[in-house]
Amino acid sequence: ETGVTQSPTHLIKTRGQQVTLRCSSQSGHNTVSWYQQALGQGPQFIFQYYREEENGRGNFPPRFSGLQFPNYSSELNVNALELDDSALYLCASSLAGGQGGGTQYFGPGTRLLVL
Amino acid sequence: GQSLEQPSEVTAVEGAIVQINCTYQTSGFYGLSWYQQHDGGAPTFLSYNALDGLEETGRFSSFLSRSDSYGYLLLQELQMKDSASYFCAVRGQAGTALIFGKGTTLSVSS
Numbered sequence: 673e674t675g676v677t678q679s680p681t682h683l684i685k686t687r688g689q690q691v692t693l694r695c696s697s698q699s700g701h702n703t704v705s706w707y708q709q710a711l712g713q714g715p716q717f718i719f720q721y722y723r724e725e726e727n728g729r730g731n732f733p734p735r736f737s738g739l740q741f742p743n744y745s746s747e748l749n750v751n752a753l754e755l756d757d758s759a760l761y762l763c764a765s766s767l768a769g770g771q772g773g774g775t776q777y778f779g780p781g782t783r784l785l786v787l
Numbered sequence: 788g789q790s791l792e793q794p795s796e797v798t799a800v801e802g803a804i805v806q807i808n809c810t811y812q813t814s815g816f817y818g819l820s821w822y823q824q825h826d827g828g829a830p831t832f833l834s835y836n837a838l839d840g841l842e843e844t845g846r847f848s849s850f851l852s853r854s855d856s857y858g859y860l861l862l863q864e865l866q867m868k869d870s871a872s873y874f875c876a877v878r879g880q881a882g883t884a885l886i887f888g889k890g891t892t893l894s895v896s897s
Contacts, residue, residue, distance in 0.1 A: 674829070674831075705884045705885075707887075712890075713889055713890070714874050714876075714887035714888055714889050714890045715830065715874075715885075715887050716887070717884045717885065717886060717887075720884045728884050730884075762829065762830070764885075775820070775832050775835060776820075776830075776832065776885055777832070778829040778830045778831070779829060780828070780829050781829055
């Protein structure tokens with residue numbers, strides 16, 4: 673296990689609703705990244721936070737937003753949910769400037785189903 | 788932008804050796820990583836290559852050729868538990884965030 677935890681593990685929402693997913697990073701890690709993984713696909717980068725600031729974003733609309741807290745935990749918020757948002761949402765922590773090019777340590781994910 | 792290509796499926800038998808190839812296109816290169824993901828699980832780090840050559844970690848090795856924009860993951864002495872999806876990934880321009888390939892599903896049979 674990586675020491676990265678995510679909650680909840682599963683979630684069912686309906687179109688148009690809003691959702692907040694949470695992540696606690698591995699001790700000592702100052703960077704959190706969020707990924708969306710659709711069935712049968714690789715994880716897609718949503719955004720990354722370093723020291724409470726967003727410092728990179730993938731090709732996701734503004735209704736995907738996030739926060740990082742002083743203890744380096746993080747939240748992913750998705751507004752106006754769409755059916756295509758159904759996926760596994762993965763949080764990964766890393767140490768900026770760490771060895772191995774900043775190896776990412778993934779949490780178990782939150783599986784979101786939008787009906 | 789960045790893109791990665793890897794085979795979608797590979798099958799092998801226990802005890803065999805399998806190689807999973809990955810070619811990439813990036814605007815800047817910050818290393819090639821490999822991750823393993825079992826069904827329903829989280830991706831776990833296997834290896835990282837920043838420089839050309841072979842990196843060995845137990846039964847798994849990873850190779851990189853930057854001039855060819857190519858790498859591979861070599862799995863030896865395959866075991867049933869190696870049945871999983873394997874992803875190659877490059878670092879994006881944003882810090883340590885990764886851009887993943889679509890993954891290769893490895894099925895190991897007895």
